[in-house]
Amino acid sequence: MTLVVKVVWEDWADRSLPLPGYETAGAAGADIRANLMPEDRQVGLTLEPMRRAVIPTGIRVEIPVGYEMQIRPRSGLAVTFGITLPNTPGTIDSDYRGPLGVALVNLGTEPYTIQHGDRIAQAVVAPVVQAGFQVVDILGETDRGAGGFGSTGKA
Numbered sequence: 001m002t003l004v005v006k007v008v009w010e011d012w013a014d015r016s017l018p019l020p021g022y023e024t025a026g027a028a029g030a031d032i033r034a035n036l037m038p039e040d041r042q043v044g045l046t047l048e049p050m051r052r053a054v055i056p057t058g059i060r061v062e063i064p065v066g067y068e069m070q071i072r073p074r075s076g077l078a079v080t081f082g083i084t085l086p087n088t089p090g091t092i093d094s095d096y097r098g099p100l101g102v103a104l105v106n107l108g109t110e111p112y113t114i115q116h117g118d119r120i121a122q123a124v125v126a127p128v129v130q131a132g133f134q135v136v137d138i139l140g141e142t143d144r145g146a147g148g149f150g151s152t153g154k155a
Contacts (some may be wrong), residue, residue, distance in 0.1 A: 004042055005125060006062035010099060012038060015118065020059075020123050021088065027146040029122030032057055034114050036116025041116040047106040054087055054101040055120055063125065071102060072123040078122070082108025085121060087122065094128070 010016050020030035035058030036045060047053055058077060063069050071090035077083040085106040085110050102121045106112050144152065 003062070003067070003125060005062060007058045008062075010035075010056075010058045010060065014038075014041070015058075017058070019118050027122075029124045031074070031119040032071070032100075032121045032123055033101075034116060034118045034120045035059070036114075039085075044113040044115040046111050046113045047083070047104060048111050049082075049106050049109055052103060052105045054103050055114055057100045057102060059100050061100055062096055062097065063092060063094065065094050066128060067094055067125055068092060068128050072122050072124060074119060074122055081110075081133040082106055084113055086089055089124070093121075109119050 005020075007019055017033050017035050020032050021099050024093060033043075034055050036056060045053060049079070061069065069092035071085065071088075071092065073088055074085040083104055083106055083132065086103055092100065104120060
């Protein structure tokens with residue numbers, strides 16, 4: 001059985017754009033597109049270097065209980081232009097019903113313009129395990145112990 005994420009268009013959204021979709025048979029992430037407000041569609045949204053913005057997608061989603069939607073950068077945008085997510089991966093919880101926006105940051109040296117319909121991120125739907133937390137007097141021993149950042153080799 002295929003897991004289904006229900007989608008509702010925003011009233012203002014351009015419904016001719018594709019819904020999130022997998023570009024290849026083996027893709028883990030479904031590409032998400034910028035669905036810009038009508039007044040921004042002709043010129044796009046320019047993200048200056050070191051600036052952040054939430055880019056609208058024009059959709060709201062209903063993720064099945066027990067799952068989350070992780071929003072991740074697209075590697076081509078990140079490597080070529082420095083466009084990535086400031087909170088990667090972003091998490092959309094199963095009980096969120098608001099607009100799906102993608103937080104982008106321009107870590108590049110040049111302004112970057114996001115055009116209407118551009119693929120700006122990818123969504124990975126994954127199972128969630130909620131853990132309980134318990135205070136104890138002592139933690140179990142391991143070979144690593146308290147070794148932190150870089151403790152297992154070159155950073």
